[in-house]
Amino acid sequence: MGDYVWFHDVSWHASYAVYFFVIGILAGLSFMSYGSWITPALRPLREKAAYGSIALLALGGVLLIADLSQPLRFLNILNPGYLNFSSPLAWGALNIVAFGICSVLYIMALKKGDEAKGKLLALVTALLALGLPVYTGFDLTVHQSRPVWNSPIMPVLFVAMAIASGSAVGSLLAMGNEEAQKVLRQYMLWSAGAVAVMLVSVMGTTNYGGSASELTFMIMTTGTMGLLFIGVGFLAGSVAPAVLLFAPMGKSQGVLMVSALLILVGGAALRYVLLMAPQQLQTLF
């Protein structure tokens, strides 16, 4: 009582979580588009996923630039004279630009109907898309003083969430196509399961960490954050879809759609909590 506490603002606000969500879906869609060259069942998704991916890239780019307090200086990050390669943001910016260029070339190849070039560009685009959730994960991992963020599991978790969100959107896009849904069910089931397992691991290591970690665990598992993280993200967005899809009824169209929606809502909640909760503790330090 009577303490004079200086309140600090969190560094990254909710708009960054929206960006994480968008970039996860677009990476997942890019995987689906490349998958269509290997798995014929996904063929109906090829163009839809490629277009969706580039549309979301435009949205994500706008979000990212608008989030800067000096939006017009975003070109600084592409200036070779300024680039600092010890920052994951620098790598991320290069990755996004390379992904954008390859996506445009890929769509041009699809329009021309050039199969050989299309398959090669799909592979390159998917590899660059893999870099997007990896860099967003690293973006958090490198902050040594933040519990939860400073964990090697973050890039892997973001990749799993990208596959889950991408296949969920793919499932909604391929509505009515049984062959595609069969494959997408597998993707959703195993990626949602992997996300659930990793979240248990994150919660375990956080709860058994130092005092900062323990306090962060308390913030993440109680109140509004707890509802979003445990309720929406973990139970409704990861465990429930994995159970639903694994059950015998998991092959029906209705369950697939419900699971896809749950994964998307859960993915958004998880990204929000993973971004905001570890920042909460330090606002009082």
Add this chain to the structure above:
Amino acid sequence: MSEELRVSPIETRGVAGKRRFAMVVDTRRCIGCMACQVACKAEYDTPLGVNRTWVPYKVVGKYPTVKKQFLPRLCNHCDDAPCVRNCPVEATFKVEDGGFILQRYERCIGCRSCMAACPYNARFMLPSHRTYTPITNVVDKCTFCFHRVTQNLVPACVQTCIGRARVFGDINDPKSEVSYLVATNSTQVLRPEEGTKPHVFYIGADRNATEFGRDAYRQPEVMELERSAFKRNFKI
């Protein structure tokens, strides 16, 4: 600091021929007058709601033996600064001679990565409107008064401290006052577990103020009420 403890090539503490400025804050001498905060505000026209240096306090002890424990805070000018590593455009950099961690305002894109990286909350975003200074919408921080130190003056907060709670000097110089104080007193740094090698040393800092306690856990809803009350007149 011994050579064995030096991890990164960026570190300059104890390197012969290089200066490494540091501050010693003797909390036993701090009376909480906030003159340092005011001097800093005056020196830099720091806007309302943000501070390069600030003096929070905690009431410690049990009635009737209670006291206010002040903990003057500022950028720790770390020897291995995470903000320098994390800035994507090298807007944040370390001055090799002196160890100052400075900011290039014209280069900063405002991604706030340095703010997220700093374990000490020493960085803040400048608001879009300022009365006298045209530097806005970029990240700012304490500079250890680089412009004063290069003119052989001490930082404004050190100059103004009436209790001489703040002492500034070259810790690589064994004859300096900071070297003497660090060598002859038991000192603490904030969050040493982060490996940032901070160069603000505290004498007599209370652990209640330097470590995360259960008090740091608040329900976000409750905290939001207090925060909005605290910042009710502050809009970026």
